[in-house]
Amino acid sequence: MRALRRPEDTRADGLPAILSDPARLAALAASGLVGSGPEQVFDDLTRLAVSVTGCAISAITLVGETRTYWKSVPHLPYGGVEQWQNAVGDSFCYFAVAENGPFVVENAETDPRTAGHPAIGPWGVGSWAGYPIMTTDGQPIGTMCVIDAEPRVWTPEELGTLKILTRAASNEINLRTSLSSARAALSIAEDALARSSELARSLQDSLLPPLLRPAPGLDAAARYLPVAGEIDVVGDFYDLFQARGRWWTAVMGDVAGKGTEAAKVTALARYTLRADAGVHLSPALVLGRLNAAMLAQRAARFLTAVQVTFRATASGVTGRLCLAGHPPALIRRVDGRVQQVGVSGTLLGEFDEVFLLDVRFRLAPGDLMLLYTDGACEARPDPHGPAPAQPIFDEAALARCLAASHGLDAAATVEHVAATLVAYHGGWASDDTALLALRVPPPD
Known part of the structure; x- marks a missing residue:
């Protein structure tokens, strides 16, 4: 069970104080993706997560101070910017941001961290697993998750592959952000190529x-x-x-x-x-x-x-x-x-x-x-x-x-x-x- 947060770690509304951290919000804004529509590069990753885990839902979201913005939810039709977001407390995504690491729930109804959470009914959450999307300077700006309608025990292979796919989403976002700076364009492109090669081989190795x-x-x-x-x-x-x-x-x-x-x-x-x-x-x-x-x-x-x-x-x-x-x-x-x-x-x-x-x-x-x-x-x-x-x-x-x-x-x-x-x-x-x-x- 996760330790209780100190008062200084929690906002007045009971949510984690890190959601309002200025450095984190600046990194989120620098991504340029808040309020943007779906893209195939992200939908490919969430569809692969569904194939690997057998879950019905996989999502990539950007977590703001008061709102959560959906970037990839392939099982839902895109209904415009206003429909592809919700209050930050109405999903599990902020948990992984607050943990700055993986958040894994095998039974949402009975887990003391999530029991009674308002997201369980609307999203049909029986179990949930997600990793934070990280910027190059370590700021958690969103999550990639999978949701099963039934309680389940997540296998190390499933969590390992989800972690790799989240790294892929992070790398894609970081590459876009980095390439906006012409001053370091060449060195950043070389680094991105090396990361892409490592990711491709890591994913290849996970399939063997x-x-x-x-x-x-x-x-x-x-x-x-x-x-x-x-x-x-x-x-x-x-x-x-x-x-x-x-x-x-x-x-x-x-x-x-x-x-x-x-x-x-x-x-x-x-x-x-x-x-x-x-x-x-x-x-x-x-x-x-x-x-x-x-x-x-x-x-x-x-x-x-x-x-x-x-x-x-x-x-x-x-x-x-x-x-x-x-x-x-x-x-x-x-x-x-x-x-x-x-x-x-x-x-x-x-x-x-x-x-x-x-x-x-x-x-x-x-x-x-x-x-x-x-x-x-x-x-x-x-x-x-x-x-x-x-x-x-x-x-x-x-x-x-x-x-x-x-x-x-x-x-x-x-x-x-x-x-x-x-x-x-x-x-x-x-x-x-x-x-x-x-x-x-x-x-x-």
Whole structure:
């Protein structure tokens, strides 16, 4: 429970005194956004927050002394400046401003900080989580929040992503404010570029599992190789998790395009696959349900994917694999032979009717399966390098590379493939690449 404020920290109306702080109000005015209408750059962030958390409402607001000004509330139609604001005490937004940090409520009705608050009924607040939008000199001028109609426990992943998205909103506002000063235009632009790159990679990293959870009977490893010189968020992703009982699932996908729209589809895909893989053990059925979810959400990007559902057996690993417009998986047998696995299916997010087929496979001790995105089989040499006329590093070259790693474990195999790709294109990657290897260890 939050400590009670001292009298000097509270205004006569009972609200936090920081709302009237002159430095904070000056920073808010300098943003130039008070009373402005919606913009896509902010709506993209709130829509992504909705996709990641599953909440119905996400909002970006600017918090003044007596009024709260809405900047992005995508679920509400814009009705003009007068309608897109309310009294500062009629929402939870001032809490995060007063805390100068995150404000998280799991049950608004019972939390002593919010019980009886006038915002609960009009906004349908069952639970609330938000972070303050900060200026470069540390002034909290607004918030980005998500609202669920029901009480809920917020996961660290949800709060971490919301924090990153709030940083993005803060960076956008700060960039605009900073660029209004011609005196520091060049240094500010360089700093903004660095922050954008860090943010893009932070968001990209949040869409990849930070550490592969070990699956029984397997050693696993993954690598993500970013495109050369790119600072935008792209759509390659992978995951490995326990589906149900003894069954595990590995999945890899490649969303078309990049940026916020690609990140939204990536988040939708990862959360949908994790939810459905625990219910349905058929990869084809799970990918079909993802296709339906993308169409229902009107996803702005299509994706290709490969899903593998498997379990350990006394003789190795057995499972099923399905390709949705994705390159086939490669299996390196214990004797060094490399085989393609999977029947080419329809990519997801474009068609109501899709062809998806499960293919059974077995991995014996010493066998390894490699999943990859097309950056690994469409690598091009640096056009400005010493040998720009070399052919594309295609699927046949990738199979030869995998065969050359015969005897290596999952981690060493992934490093070998990654090093081969980097050596081929000389560090000039034309597309992002994700690699995921699953290997049954041989007998001691």
